[in-house]
Amino acid sequence: MTVRLDVRQQLQSCEFRLTWGDGQQLLPIPLPQPIVLMEAYQEWQRTYLNFYRAFRGRVVGVGHLTEVDDRRAQLVKAEADLLSEFHQWLRSPKLSDLRQQIAHLAKECSLQAATQSGPTPSLTIFLTCYPIELERLPWEAWEIGKELGTVTAIRLARTPDQIRAKPVKATRQGRNRVLVILGDDTGLDFKADREAVQGLSAIADIRFMGWQPGQDPTALLTDITEAITDSRGWDMLLFAGHSNEAATGGGELAIAPNLTLSVHELAPSLVVARQHGLQFALFNSCSGLGLARSLIDLGFNQVAILREPIHNQVAQEFLVQFLRGMAQHKDVHEALITAGQALKLEKNLTFPSSALVPSLFCRPGQPLFRFRKFGWREWLRQLRPTRRQALALFGVAGLSVWLPVQGALLEQRLWSQAVYRRLSGQTAGVVSPHPVTVIQIDETSLVKAGISEPVPMNRAYLAELLDQISQRQGRVIGVDYLLDRPIQATEDQAIAAALGRAAAQGTWLVLATMSTAQGEWSPILPEATFPSPPPRWSLAGDIWVNQSYLSVLNPWEDPTQEPLPFAYLLALGAELNNEPAATVPRPTPQNSSPLITQVVEYLDAQGQAYTDLFSKRSRHHLMTVLGYWVGQWWLQPVIDFSIPPAQVYQTLPAWQLLEDSTPELNLENHVVILAAGGYGEAGVLPGQDNWPLPAAVRHWRFWQDNPAVSLQTITGGELHAYMVHHLLTRHLVVPIPDLWMVGLAAILGQGTAIALQRTAMTHRQGYLLLIGATAAYGVLSLQMYVSAAILMPWLLPSLTVWIYALPAVNSLKAEEQRTRLANA
Template structure:
């Protein structure tokens, strides 16, 4: 429904005076003004009207004295026409720009400036009391606003009661097309133009056949016009003329001419059966337009002057193109006129000829309604601004720095929410013991180990840690250092590892780098009795293996979690153990065991290695405090501690131990500190009697510890990508705009408050979904997208 404000400007001429009355139907008010009619305007119009046919060499679609061959003057007729047109339009706009009409112009312009998504401008309908005024190019009135659409109407059109208004047809539009075949006109291009409508409407073409009786064809036209199924539109192309006494006439075929007075009843019946618009692509159609509007048709398109055989098919082609694209009849006429205006040389002055006549009481403009799917697409398809905004937000959602930043802030907010609402996980002994080689421990070790190296890490120092862990009978040890090169004092490390495997059957998981093909140096450990896991991970996601049984390379943290799960059940029968005498790879033996029913039940089922839908990733849940994920000890403190018989000794035996860097500068695996982890460290530090300096980095060992914790505790937080949520919210936002457009302005203010609350509630629901369902729902970019749509209406 067209909701644009409708103004009617009634112009009445009495001798040399013109009265202007502006009526706004929505406000039921009028503005009036009087203006002297310039005689010069008549002369300029007649000069332009005389020159217009001479600029074309082909036959016009009409008959008259000047319809035959034209002898060009010595001057360029087209250039003369251009000068005459400019003089006419300048004088016309000067007249309408006089001060007496200031209030009328300002009223129209001010209303046009108040554009909203449902009100794209103003419709100005011009009605004149004399044919001389009607002929003037009112559509060319320069009101300094593209939002003002000028069309025509007829004076003293009676408003029909609602009960007798036409009930529009439903279903596919039906269009009756009448093309006049004469020896003087070539309508092949007209047929091609009308053929476009067959894609979106049911088109019936009525054509006079050679040898057909003229009276029979006239009756055939009348019968078609009164078809009980009704027509939505009538398109006529051929000859027509102004006959004031009979309301205009048009030629159906050679020797078959109809006056409007002859077919008034038939057109009235067709109108009652659904006929809404008539298009007469023929000459001098002003009288025809007035007759049909008075009969009750909603809209009529006619040519006020002669239309030439070069112009007519071009107009019909552009007009039909616009109709097939779902545009209304006014937009279709404007598109055709704009085309003529852009092609002034080919079609001089042609854009001044077409006019749309409308009934002011029927605001709905005719358009060919698309199918339900096409109608839905027309309503839901993004505008240019919406498409740009959506593309920009989607692009941002795919940028890795933006993803990292938003995830960092989101997990910080989640940590704060979890802490303030006291929804922390139940306290339990962390499953991971992180032995961190920090700078302080390195400084202490420098006093006992000469020429201590940090890159690569001193092998003798690692040997000390391994021997100490072996003495404590730790079952699973992970070494988060690449041991791929031969280094001094390497033998001490290899002997310590082999001794631990031989005496305690300790499971060792070594970090390797599959990207750079860096494996464990064979003299330190061999695949026959150790496990090797890839230390690479995508920040900050939980790395999972291709296969749960780890038949091929597995992530470092997953192998440690798997080893810990198996080592907790000492009573498992058939479980392979690391053995220095093994000839087959230990990882292959382990994979074979996991493929058995017993292995599936005791290990794979415990880890519950499930993959997220659509390839979505699981993230490290930094909303859980680090102290509930792992227990961190500096390597120096670990070597000095007295474990045997202590509670700490019993605790460490139940944990997976990871030897990793503690944040010293040369480590090579230091990351920027996640905001959520920084928050937890500050919370923990504030509760200490003596504040300590907080670490400024987050190590790869800590990231692996989080992964091990999540795998062992079956804690999987699935991240829904912002990209998908932005698309979903864009649909929601578009739907909301369609709802808001139907609301009054006061109601929209109420909606605004509700939507602000809904956005906040969406955030709270997202926080709780994270805790209850382990799903991270993005908030920021989807909210930005949603409010872009909503604010465009509000």
């Protein structure tokens, strides 16, 4: 409810007019001219000025100051006389109806508040006085609530008789911002003012500005104007220094020695600031009645001022008390009342009459300003992007989940890692306890063997190779060829005999299988060819590969029913082959149960889950499975092509193995993969086993300077070799999803933008900061890959940070350009 009290001087009387609610009002009540009261005020003002010597104003013509021995006693007596006359005037019987109506309104306010949860109810009376002589009276000392005995607190706020500007609904979001203008400091010390304002730093960003010795006045005026009109907006404007009332101009502010600025001159800038969210102004300076009236007229919601000339120490004490209340999230009226009470009760002996000076001017019907509490909602709101940033962020997020883009970024990242390893001298990785050897049936081997149709591969030829590997003590062998369909009897018998001989020697054989179009698994061998079922002495390995990601285990599937990855079984065979325990299962045709069942049972008996034998990273993470549902590979380890191939595996053409050109070759303790070596028909479909050469591997092969290696393709057998190496060395690099890092970068980028806006930094420094931080993050991510086996994406997160931070840097540049133009 809005309650207004209008007090106006007529020819022979002062007229009181009370209005409230929806047009309700009392008849005007005339009182005699307060001649004695005005004389008491003038006497009080003389003694007040006589007691306080140094003022934040330059007031002249207030009468002759007579030196007396006890100026304090005179001031205390003058204050008592003034308040006595003032209260006696307001207790006139003619105002009884007015007081009763106010008491009734206070009771209504109390009853209404009783039905609602909220703060203690209060009734605010908006007071308008005319002329200024009536406005100078200490109306805040009228404790009408105590006189009436109301439960509801009755507060008095002033409002000017003229308000032309429409109310502006614009309010700022995010962290509170305070602009502090320190004016001419002649005879003043702003140290205490600065310290008091700094007490708000926990809840607000504060910017100080003001005159510095030697500064050009024109440049200062430009700086003040630009600061006030900052597009980021302000919540509170505070001026400290000398000020004065003026007959024209709406009040004057001394911003530098011999330089004053009127409110009318500042009006255009203040209107812009109001449109950007500025609601409240505090003038901790002298004689602020004209300032307050002008600013409310310009559209401000509240303005706090000191009506009289004020001593420097009193102004500082008031500011400390007022800002302390604001820091406690009190509204400006509560803070001003609290500050006045502190001056009256705690500082009255030191600063008599100082509690009579502060006043609050308000625009009726507008919410009282208080600092926003910066909780998680405000924090999230501050992170909200602009429209352009949101569109850009949406585009980056889309790129981060688009598989072709992910593949290209991963390709280039692994190449970067390879270059970083070489340049930083970190090419030497963990040596595998079981070297990996890939026996490759390449084009030369086919020609030398006279094989013109390599699909399906001649099984008699495979049998020869298996025998050679066995003779060279190879005890862990993987055959990367499907042998599921019977072909010529002689070839099937040859491969059956070779496998039988290897199994009889205790060789861990991993034979290829893959899922068919019907969702079934192909047999590893035509079982009719073997007297003992192959699963009892061999392992069925899924040969499906992804060129970029490691084949990992699915912990929710039964390994005795669903084949495990080909590379995993080879690494598992290598580990168990070296186990000396007699209880370790061994591949032999005499086994009565499938070999994989024996292996799982053995590991369980040892308290070791088969899924965690090498690393917990070698099995599906829950987020990985969830990612599959949306077509993503979240947290699935990548094949680390940044490691030089020579450190991962060695290759040997099949023809060299058969021609005994390497008699010193001993494959004991090796993991041997028998695979295609790059001929055109390799794969279930022609060429399917020849993959585009990763850029990182091309980098190593280029520096290897070996003309025999291909710079175009990598084979499926070599991909399996990389995976076996990673499992045996526990080197599994987990990529952090781009989408996750883009989300984190959005928060970091907005935080960077906010930090840039709060710091005094040039745009050049801003650019250098962004470039330096981006480069530093790049180096950090490269080293994290090497040291911690974590792949943190660089490009899209860095781009996201720039999307948020670059506009903030550009705004610094624009502000510098405006300053240069103003100084030109």
